[in-house]
Amino acid sequence: MRDxxxxxxxxxxxxxxxxxxxxRAVIDAQRRWQDELERNPVEFLGRRSAALLxxxxxxxxxxxxxxxxxxxxxxxxxxGVNLVARSLPLEPGDEVLTTSLEYGACDATWQRLCAQxxxxxxxxxxxxxxxxxxxxxxxxxxxxxxxxxxxxxHITSTTALTLPVAELCAAARARGLxxxxxxxxxxxxxxxxxDAVGADVYVGNCHKWLCAPKGAAFLHARPEHQDALEATxxxxxxxxxxxxxSGFEAYLGSTPFERHLQWQGTRDITPWLAVPAAIDFxxxxxxxxxxxxxxxxxxxxxxxxxTRHGLTPIAEDGDxxxxxxxxxxxxxxQAEALRRTLFDEHRIEVPVTTHAGQTFxxxxxxxxxxxxxxxxxxDAPPLR
Ligand SMILES: Cc1ncc(COP(=O)(O)O)c(C=O)c1O
Numbered sequence: 600m601r602d603x604x605x606x607x608x609x610x611x612x613x614x615x616x617x618x619x620x621x622x623r624a625v626i627d628a629q630r631r632w633q634d635e636l637e638r639n640p641v642e643f644l645g646r647r648s649a650a651l652l653x654x655x656x657x658x659x660x661x662x663x664x665x666x667x668x669x670x671x672x673x674x675x676x677x678x679g680v681n682l683v684a685r686s687l688p689l690e691p692g693d694e695v696l697t698t699s700l701e702y703g704a705c706d707a708t709w710q711r712l713c714a715q716x717x718x719x720x721x722x723x724x725x726x727x728x729x730x731x732x733x734x735x736x737x738x739x740x741x742x743x744x745x746x747x748x749x750x751x752x753h754i755t756s757t758t759a760l761t762l763p764v765a766e767l768c769a770a771a772r773a774r775g776l777x778x779x780x781x782x783x784x785x786x787x788x789x790x791x792x793x794d795a796v797g798a799d800v801y802v803g804n805c806h807k808w809l810c811a812p813k814g815a816a817f818l819h820a821r822p823e824h825q826d827a828l829e830a831t832x833x834x835x836x837x838x839x840x841x842x843x844x845s846g847f848e849a850y851l852g853s854t855p856f857e858r859h860l861q862w863q864g865t866r867d868i869t870p871w872l873a874v875p876a877a878i879d880f881x882x883x884x885x886x887x888x889x890x891x892x893x894x895x896x897x898x899x900x901x902x903x904x905x906t907r908h909g910l911t912p913i914a915e916d917g918d919x920x921x922x923x924x925x926x927x928x929x930x931x932x933q934a935e936a937l938r939r940t941l942f943d944e945h946r947i948e949v950p951v952t953t954h955a956g957q958t959f960x961x962x963x964x965x966x967x968x969x970x971x972x973x974x975x976x977x978d979a980p981p982l983r
Contacts, residue, residue, distance in 0.1 A: 600884065601967040611975045613949040615963035616759070616784060616922045619807040621877075628876030629812045632869040644865065649852045651872055652861065658875040659805070659817060664792030670819050671860040672871040676783035678831060679802025679818045680705045680750075682860070683779050684712045686829040687748060691717030695748040696741055696776070698734075698762070699724045700755040700954070705781055709750060719745075727758070727955060729914040735766050739774070748777045753796075753803075754784035757952035759922040759961055760914055761789065768797040777824075784808060787881065788890070788920045793819050800824060806870065808921065808965075811877035814870035818860065825856035832863040884966065893921045893964040896973050900962055901925050903977045913957075924952060924959035927982065934958045937981055945979045 603622045606612050612620065636643040643651075652672060660667035673679050689695070695709050699722045706722075713720040723741045725734060738749065749771040753764050768778045780798040785791050787808030793801055801819045805811035820828060830836070836858030841847040851858040881889075898916060901923050905912055910926040929937050931953035937960075938951040952961045962976070976982065 600889075601969070603880075603884075604967045606967060609946055611945075611947045611949075611972050613947060613962050613964070613968065613972060613976060615965040616756075616807065616961065617950060618813065619804075619810060620965065620967070621806075621812050622810055622880050624880050625810060625812065625873055625877045629869045629873035632872045633867070636867075636869065644850060644868070646849045648850045648868055649848060649857070649861075652852070652868065655872050655874050656817075658878060662878050663786060663803075663817075663819070664794055665819055666794070668854065668856075669793075669822060669825070670817050671857055672868075672874075673802070673816045673818050673860070674814045674866075674870075675806070675816045676781055676802050676804050677704050677708070679800075679816060680779065680781055681708050682818065682828060682831050683800050683802070684708050684750075685831065686827060687777065689713065689716040689718040689747065692745055693718040693748075694743060694746040695720045695750060696738060696746050697722055697750045698738070698752075698755075700758055700760065700762075701750070701752055702756040702781065702783065705750070705752075718747075721746075727913045727957065728911065729758070729760050729918055731761075731763055731915075731918050734763055735770050738767060739770050742771075742774050742776070746774070746776055748779065750779045750781070752784075753780050753782040753801075754788065754920070754922070756784070757924065757954045757959070757961065758913065759784075759919050759924045761918055761920065764798065765796050768799075772797065784922065787877075787886075788922070800828070805874050805877060809874070809877050810880060810965075811874045812870040814867070815874050815877075820856070825854075828856070828860065830860050830863060834862050834864055836860070836862050886966075889966040890921060893966065893968065896968060896970060897921060897923045897962055897964040899970075900964075900973045900976055903973075904960070904982060907983070913959075921965065922961065922963045924954075924961050927951075927958050927960050929958040931956060931958050940981045941979055945975070945981075947976060947979055949976065 657667045709720045778798045780801045782803035786803045805815035806813045934951040941947040950961045
């Protein structure tokens with residue numbers, strides 16, 4: 600499958616997790632959309648965009664177990680987290696509950712927003728080794744009468760762990776909390792049914808594990824919250840006289856949710872229009888079997904490296920999918936040096952992450968990876 604992707608053949612690419620990688624067929628589909636757009640930008644953006652985006656959303660909704668009316672496209676998960684965090688009416692003393700495993704940029708979003716509102720962002724420690732069964736109790740034990748929001752990743756960034764988000768959302772809902780799930784790594788990596796997750800808002804990337812072009816992500820909101828979400832950029836959807844059948848719906852969309860969040864000024868909408876091509880690519884290539892093969896390869900690397908160094912995996916096999924954080928005997932202060940050596944001297948692109956004083960090779964295995972790629976990692980002198 601490697602030749603279906605545009606990846607540099609001289610690099611052992613084991614970092615799908617950071618920015619994804621897009622198959623040729625999907626990039627070609629995006630380029631066809633761009634060509635069509637440029638034939639008449641006014642026709643495409645001004646008169647057809649809402650309908651084209653609605654079609655793409657319908658395909659995505661069917662793939663993700665959601666209603667198309669509850670989805671809008673956004674450029675990336677970070678934007679989605681910001682949009683929601685900035686929309687919530689946090690009061691001084693309110694608490695946002697999150698975990699110690701969150702992605703740095705989103706963690707920074709909450710820290711900053713809370714500071715601006717006089718609210719408190721509380722990170723609950725999730726100790727390693729990871730015990731999935733303890734997560735709900737740990738977080739719910741930290742809820743106080745001032746807790747308003749629960750924010751957690753579906754799959755964590757540096758540690759690659761799957762959190763029990765459906766159970767967390769149910770428990771938080773029972774306590775009256777607003778739930779926001781950061782699904783940056785989930786779509787395409789694990790089976791996902793958004794309606795079953797039950798979050799108030801779920802943001803996810805299509806440009807990582809779904810293999811869509813960069814800039815393709817979505818925000819899914821329960822109907823009762825859609826009106827309260829404020830776009831990060833105020834644009835035409837908020838202007839007077841652009842609702843209903845004003846003629847603006849051909850590019851702004853038909854619902855207030857769509858009109859407010861979708862049109863943010865002129866931009867390239869083709870990453871979103873190529874999402875159906877990405878879904879089609881994975882369907883044509885039997886993705887459930889591809890995922891299972893990738894997981895098995897990642898498990899081989901985990902077993903090989905941890906056994907060699909006498910280290911213990913941080914989680915059970917079912918707690919991660921195509922991405923796994925493999926502990927390595929390297930002080931956190933030398934993590935970046937290890938990453939650099941692996942790339943500069945061995946042409947292996949893999950991130951080296953740190954968390955709670957431990958260092959990990961965060962391995963991603965995607966459909967284009969082979970047993971040879973894993974063997975090269977295992978044989979790399981800095982990891983021997
Ligand atoms: C858990 C998590 N959330 C959010 C993001 C940000 O994704 P994006 O850069 O597409 O906004 C990442 C990126 O790796 C991530 O790992």
